[in-house]
Amino acid sequence: MTAARSVGLDVPRVEGLEKVTGAAQYTADLKFPRLLHVAVVRSPHPHARVLDVKTERAARMPGVRAVVSGRDFPLHTGIYLKDQTVFATDRVRFVGDPVAAVAAETPEVAAEAAALVTVDYDPLPPIFDVEEGFAPGAPLVHPDLGSYEVVPWIQPKAGTNVCNHLKIRKGDYAKALGGAWRVFENVFRVPQVQHVPMEPHVSVARVDLAGKVEVHTSAQSPFTVRHLLSACFGLSHGDVRVHVPYVGGGFGGKAGINLEPIAVALAMRCRGRWMRFMVDRHEEFFATVVRQGLTATLVTGVDRSGKVQAQKMHYLWNCGGYGGYGVNIVRAAGYTCGGAYEFPNVEGDSIGVYTNRPVGSAYRGFGMQEIHWALEQQMDKVALEIGMDPVAFRLLNALGAGKSTVTGQVLDEHAGRVDLCIRRVADEIGMDPGRAKTPYRGKGIACAVKAPAMPNDAASSVVMKFAEDATLEILIAGIDYGQGLMTVVAQFAAEALDIPVETVRVRGCPDTDLSPYDWQTVASRQTWATGNAVLRGAEEIRRKLCDTAGEALGVPASELILRGGAVVHEASGRSLPLARLVMGYQFPDGHAIGGPVAAATSYLPEGLLFLDPATSQSAKPVAKWTFGAQAVEISVDPETGQVTVEKVAACYDVGRVVNPGLIKGQTYGGIVQGIGTGTMEELVLDTRTGRALNASLMDYKIPSTEDVPAVMSVDFVETPQKDGPMGARGIGEHTMIPTPAAIANALCDACGIRISEMPITAEKVWRALRAKENAAKGADAEAAVPSSVTA
């Protein structure tokens, strides 16, 4: 019997066969008897008081089964800050804010009936710009902010538009700035962008005649959906059942709760009927959630050695109309405000601001790509200004063992090695400071770091049980929406129990009535948290199998091991295959022992401590950090301004590579998504009307095969995570964090221009090149006049 290895190997995706054959069922593929269709009445105004909603004509239309509006469902919902109702009640806060909804026998009737709902609005002055919303005396988006229910670690400011403000105060910033050799201040901006999952949001709901709510939904978090639905409708958790079939991409946009309350609200008015609420691609862009915008102001004070001594980071987040989820991005960006660097003296402020833009929420990286866009360009600029190589400058200031983060957490030797990541990608791209330069070709680098942003008690759990033939079934409630969770769960279990991975079945489409609890599939936490729960379950199963086998073989259980699908007593060479143990062992005389072998185990991060409310200092604010770096080589077309990313090198310290093919897929995918947000994507609003101007895949371009770099080189460092399953830590989000900043830094290397506002479009580059040319001409002209004064 040989050992069955699987962790570290290219195990094919366990649900892959379903996905290549068309067998995999997504929410919109499910069939329901006599399904009703939902259409939503949305606000055409970015900001207005709702005076009256008249639904009578819609309700009388043949084929209409239910019409609901704000007055029917007044309870608030929100994962951290309860600032939203199912439908707008007294006020609408962005174009697309739901006001009422209709369920009808066909989609066409539903749409026609929705058009018959009349709403009287009293328009209010809208705010689109985050600085305007933050300014004293700005019109209030949420006048009742002070009365909303909120978790204790989020700090909204009543009477303003600030939905959360996290302050970092470390060392003595003012003194360090005063003593700095040179000081640099710059402003960087990031617009709102859309997740663009290939599967638009869709939820199907029914309230049965006994009052039990059942939902099938494309979501990242079935238990959080259940929890928030229960709160929103005043129900027992026991009377709400949530199913999540396969999910066609989410990237954060399907975290928390989304379409579900609207479908359930209608279902409550039409008992016994299923109703499907599916947004179309147009609505997906502005009426679901988007990524928050950011304005970042950075001040850096360095000493003569190039060490940063004083660092100020002022992050203003454009949260849009509601901040229920976005407030935690504000928090995460606060306690990570210094990125991958050690700054001894810090003044950090991360401030979420309500505006009348689409609702900001989680997006792969949870604020990190946005702050790294600012921070990594700032580091590059400072290095170049003081005449230092950007790679050496990063290495000098990088975090590492024994160094302290902005919250004062001192990293230990297990925390991961950003220095190694920097060196490897710099080598791969060839960033030697003495390198020969080619006009309009450039190289740039950026680092990345992220921790899981979650409540300190966010847990995952699993149920592991055997079928009669010793097939191991694992029930999880983490969602595999492409990142490979089901496969790595199978690998961990197979490795720990020494069974062939082909004998493991992961039940990855959860049902909250039957699946074990999981908080959410977000924060790159699943491989780590569910992986740890699986290893605990495997240990329990191993113990039960060995106890029964020991009794069966008449040897001490402590002398038994699991190998190749059997329990083995090495000293005597005797063994029992698992199939003879998993349902209990029967002796030759007929008497049986043991019983069906199963385990239910969980994992909860240990030792996490709240941030100090005034300074945000904490010795262990987060469970783990994942560090990495990317370097890129680009070319610029001087005639058109078009930037082409020729080559990307990425390296992350992931602790342990569990599945090389899957982790490469995460990295390629992150790089290309990073090229998308970095060079193409922006949700553009008409600032007169608040309407999205590019809400289609024709006008909002995401990367296609033709935008992929010719070379993507991917590498990993494996410094084991102490509390990670077999040393692994999270990686899913990190892969898109540094890409835009690395491209921006390469652009500066290529032609000496800097684009401070994402994305780096051809138009912006072209304008900057022309401005540079004109400035050079101007300087020439001025140089010809000796008496002129130049700055």
Place this chain on the structure above:
Amino acid sequence: MKKTITLEVNGALETAEVEVGTTLLRFLRDGLDLTGAKEGCNEGECGSCMVLLDGRPVNSCLVLAVEADGRSVTTIEGLGKDDVLHPLQKAFLSHAAIQCGFCTPGMIVSAAALLREKPDPSEDDVRKALAGNLCRCTGYRQIVDAVHAAAAEMRAVASVDDEGGAGKPVAPEEVTA
């Protein structure tokens, strides 16, 4: 207004009465329960609904069901045969070319159309042929690699078939790459 259509879908004749405004995508999904083709945008921009119409790739959200009358349609469900996967399906599995899987059926269908036209496509050919199939997860690298691997396998099998099954030996890496 309704019209009766007869078409071949994955090798089987189907006759149905459809509203003239019904798209081929809607007919396949709701009428025939073939849900492999997905609705990602319903305006021909994402490629998730790609099927073969008389062997050519089309966005089935932009074709009316009545336009398919008398013609042949192949969807992802009809690409392999029972337990035998199409070489592209195998290559997508072995190259980790799948993540969420929503674009996968359309992607494989587009690639199948390409390999029918060009058995030995260049990198550029593959990229161009798949440019209308959007994927937000994978970054496309492993998809393009999988298409090349499937092409190699299909060429190897074809060369064996051409020579009566006893032709020149097939390099193993070409079959399994």
